Amino acid sequence: MMKIFFGAAIQGAENRQERAETNEFIINTIKQLGHSVVTEHTTGKTYEEAIEKLEQAIGKLPPKGLERRIFVRNKMIEAIESPIDAVVFEVSVPSLGTGIEIAHAYLRPKMNLKAIPILALYQKDFWPNDLSTMIRGITTDQVPQFHLLEYTTMTDISRILKDFF
DSSP: OOEEEEEEOSSSOSOHHHHHHHHHHHHHHHHHTTOEESOOGGGOSSHHHHHHHHHHHHOOOOSTTHHHHHHHHHHHHHHHTSSOSEEEEEOSSOOHHHHHHHHHHHTGGGGTOOOOOEEEEEETTOSTTOSOHHHHTOOTTTOTTEEEEEESSHHHHHHHHHHHO
């Protein structure tokens, strides 16, 4: 069983519930393939549900405010830099936070951490301005363990994940 970090935008989506369902499908598929996922907070269909799932993964959160933001950021970075086996990101919705998580994942070797496979999933034609150049511009020449793959359907996601693992 591999330990997987999953990351995705949860604040920038126009419809949190729509992306939560996609994230839940991805996480459930990873688990069906026999792996564990560090945190499932991106499946929260409401803010409150996301917070509850986040607390299940990283512990009791400080009160709402800057202290909470610092705590969550540190815990997410800690998880990416922990002994995990791979990371999977859903990058259809632009997210500064997800971008930071991706950078920490591919910079692991520069921090004397084991390089791990990185999968970024992108729903074709989802975002009107296409995928961020900062993601689309990551090449396997520069980051050999990085894989950016487009999907159209949930069946595509299942196939991509099965091939990835």
